[in-house]
Amino acid sequence: MCLLIVLLLALSSPALAAVEVVDGDTIRVDGQRVRLWGYDAPERLQSCRINGVERAIGEEATEGLKAILAGGELRCTTKDHDRYGRTVAECWAGQQSIGDAMVRSGWAWALPRYSKELFLPAQEEAERAGRGIWAGHANCEAPARFRQDHRR
Numbered sequence: 001m002c003l004l005i006v007l008l009l010a011l012s013s014p015a016l017a018a019v020e021v022v023d024g025d026t027i028r029v030d031g032q033r034v035r036l037w038g039y040d041a042p043e044r045l046q047s048c049r050i051n052g053v054e055r056a057i058g059e060e061a062t063e064g065l066k067a068i069l070a071g072g073e074l075r076c077t078t079k080d081h082d083r084y085g086r087t088v089a090e091c092w093a094g095q096q097s098i099g100d101a102m103v104r105s106g107w108a109w110a111l112p113r114y115s116k117e118l119f120l121p122a123q124e125e126a127e128r129a130g131r132g133i134w135a136g137h138a139n140c141e142a143p144a145r146f147r148q149d150h151r152r
Contacts, residue, residue, distance in 0.1 A: 106132020
C-alpha cells in the first residue's frame with residue numbers, strides 16, 4: 001500500500017490524489033499518513049514564547065507547509081518506514097524541496113541524523129534571519145521533547 005501512495009504522489013496531479021496537511025511534517029495522501037523526511041516541525045498543538053508572546057507555532061508550521069505545497073505538483077520518494085508504520089518520504093512541491101523550504105522558513109529543525117547535513121545551511125540561514133522558531137528571543141521546545149512531555 002505504501003508503494004501505491006508514492007506512485008500516486010509521483011504520477012498524479014494534486015487534483016487526482018487527495019492531499020491533506022496533518023501538521024508541519026506529516027501529510028495524508030488518499031487517507032494514508034506520510035511523514036516528511038529530514039526535518040522535525042512543531043507539533044500541531046505546540047506553542048512557543050517568542051519575544052514574550054505565546055504563539056501557536058504548531059499551527060503556524062502547519063500553515064507554512066500548506067503554503068509550500070501550493071507551490072507546485074507534489075512529488076515524493078520513499079526513504080523508509082517509521083516505527084509507526086508510516087511511509088517516510090522526501091518530497092518536493094514543484095522544484096522546491098519541502099524539507100529545505102520548511103527549515104529555511106524557520107518552521108522546522110533540520111534532522112542531520114537522517115538527512116546528514118542537507119538542511120543545516122537552511123537552518124543556519126533561518127537562525128541568522130530570525131525566522132519562525134528562531135525569531136527574537138524565542139524559547140521554543142524541540143518537537144521531540146514536546147512529544148515526550150505530552151504523551152497521550
